[in-house]
Amino acid sequence: MANVCEICAKGERSGFNVSHSHLKTKRTWKPNIQKVKAILDGEVKRVNVCTRCLRSGKVQRAV
Numbered sequence: 001m002a003n004v005c006e007i008c009a010k011g012e013r014s015g016f017n018v019s020h021s022h023l024k025t026k027r028t029w030k031p032n033i034q035k036v037k038a039i040l041d042g043e044v045k046r047v048n049v050c051t052r053c054l055r056s057g058k059v060q061r062a063v
Contacts, residue, residue: 003030005050007058037062 004011010031016024032051036059037044044062053059 002048003033004048005031005033005053006047007049007053010050010052 012031013029015027015029017027018024033048034051034054035046035048036054038047038049038059039045039062040047040059047059049059054061
């Protein structure tokens with residue numbers, strides 16, 4: 001499944017794990033993407049949406 005929200009375009013971010021001795025290793029943070037049926041442009045579509053968009057009401061779920 002794609003790690004990009006189709007509403008806000010939130011995607012994977014990268015950074016570093018930093019240990020106590022300050023060694024750095026690469027890591028990624030992935031958004032919480034859900035595949036939901038939503039009403040877009042008056043029709044029901046299956047979209048990949050982050051939970052932030054679902055909670056804030058940017059997407060109306062289809063019942």
